[in-house]
Amino acid sequence: xxxxxxxxxxxxxxxxxxxxxxxxxxxxxxxxxxxxxxxxxxxxxxxxxxxxxxxxxxxxxxxxxxxxxxxxxxxxxxxxxxxxxxxxxxxxxxxxxxxxxxxxxxxxxxxxxxxxxxxxxxxxxxxxxxxxxxxxxxxxxxxxxxxxxxxxxxxxxxxxxxxxxxxxxxxxxxxxxxxxxxxxxxxxxxxxxxxxxxxxxxxxxxxxxxxxxxxxxxxxxxxxxxxxxxxxxxxxxxxxxxxxxxxxxxxxxxxxxxxxxxxxxxxxxxxxx
Numbered sequence: 568x569x570x571x572x573x574x575x576x577x578x579x580x581x582x583x584x585x586x587x588x589x590x591x592x593x594x595x596x597x598x599x600x601x602x603x604x605x606x607x608x609x610x611x612x613x614x615x616x617x618x619x620x621x622x623x624x625x626x627x628x629x630x631x632x633x634x635x636x637x638x639x640x641x642x643x644x645x646x647x648x649x650x651x652x653x654x655x656x657x658x659x660x661x662x663x664x665x666x667x668x669x670x671x672x673x674x675x676x677x678x679x680x681x682x683x684x685x686x687x688x689x690x691x692x693x694x695x696x697x698x699x700x701x702x703x704x705x706x707x708x709x710x711x712x713x714x715x716x717x718x719x720x721x722x723x724x725x726x727x728x729x730x731x732x733x734x735x736x737x738x739x740x741x742x743x744x745x746x747x748x749x750x751x752x753x754x755x756x757x758x759x760x761x762x763x764x765x766x767x768x769x770x771x772x773x774x775x776x777x778x779x780x781x782x783x784x785x786x787x788x789x790x791x792x793x794x795x796x797x798x799x800x801x802x803x804x805x806x807x808x809x810x811x812x813x814x815x816x817x818x819x820x821x822x823x824x825x826x827x828x829x830x831x832x833x834x835x836x837x838x839x840x
Contacts, residue, residue, distance in 0.1 A: 574605040575789045579619070579796030586623055586797065587804020588811075589820060594620045595679050595739060597793075598672055599831050607789070609665040609672070614779055615790045616738030619797050621772035624740060624765045631762025636699075641753060642763040645745070646770025648724055649731025653771050656735025657778035663736075666838040672737055673832035680824035682743045683817050699758045722752050727767075734771040735778065742768060 578600045585596055597619055601612035631637050660668065726748040730741040742764045749760035779785060808816065 573792075575601070575615075575793035576796045578604055579793035580800040580803075582619065582793075583797035583800020584804040584807065585820070586619075587801035588807040588816060589804070594623060594797075595676060595824070596827070597797075598738060599676075599827055601793070602669065603831075603834070605789070607786075609668040610660055610663075611786060611789075613660060613668075613736070613738030614776070614785055615793050617734070617772045617776050617779075618790050618794045620734075620738065620740045621769055621776070622794055622798060623801075624768040624772065628762065628765035628769060631758075631765060634762070636759050636762030637766055638755070638759060638763050639766065641749075641755075642766035643770065645723065645727050645749070645763075646731075646767045646774075648727030649729075649734070649767070649771050650774050652728035652731030652733075653735040653774040654731075654778045656732040656737075657775045658735075660736050661779070664839075666835045668736075669831055670835035670839065673828045673835060675733075675737055675739065676824050676828035676831065679743070680821040680828065683821045683824070687743050687746075695761055699761070719752060723748070726752065730767070731771050731774070734768070735775040738775070740764075740768040741771070 579597075582594060582597050582600065586594060594616060597616040598609065598612045601607040601615055602609055605612075607615065628637055632639070726744065730744050730748075733739055733741045733744070742761075745764040745767050746757075746760045749755040749763055750757060755763065
């Protein structure tokens with residue numbers, strides 16, 4: 568087993584702990600730690616992150632589906648709409664200079680930190696719990712059936728493509744974009760939007776991974792070790808969440824993300840200039 572694969576195991580466990588504690592958002596740590604600690608290239612690190620995000624999304628979607636909070640048909644359509652963006656993002660990822668990619672990723676980390684602070688319901692366990700508490704029992708309440716006018720369809724296409732692009736380029740889920748789109752454009756209840764967004768993310772990550780599979784430079788050993796360790800760490804993260812106030816956990820994680828964004832951006836800028 569390679570040195571990178573051995574390093575990936577404890578790193579993956581820590582990322583899994585953050586995922587379990589937050590219920591989302593933690594996977595954004597995967598790219599910086601794989602680059603700066605495990606020595607992966609930014610492109611390889613985003614590929615590893617895709618697998619982590621995809622597995623976490625599938626597990627989360629299953630739980631929401633059992634509770635009746637996933638609209639499978641609409642979620643698949645939304646995910647299919649994003650295929651073009653996901654393929655384009657993956658193609659750009661392979662061509663973009665690694666330091667430029669890291670600089671852009673630092674900006675994305677800052678956006679994630681901001682969303683967590685303002686209470687994004689799809690970004691953390693605490694935000695999700697609050698949103699589900701406001702959703703009627705079962706989550707799958709009836710909403711008005713509305714014809715998808717051309718303007719509404721165009722918005723779905725634009726948002727789906729943008730989310731797919733983010734997933735393909737950075738290896739992230741994009742739930743902070745998908746959930747508002749499902750609520751505002753398709754008028755989903757918040758709980759249903761959160762559950763369905765996980766299905767959309769799973770579709771986008773699968774497409775992005777398929778687009779990268781033909782590149783011939785995917786280190787599957789490291790990816791599988793990292794993902795297995797992250798999955799194992801989720802349970803420990805959930806126990807942490809049971810002992811810490813959600814607001815304190817969210818503020819601490821947001822502060823960590825800001826520090827990580829500054830470090831990542833500074834390293835990238837120094838390398839570029």
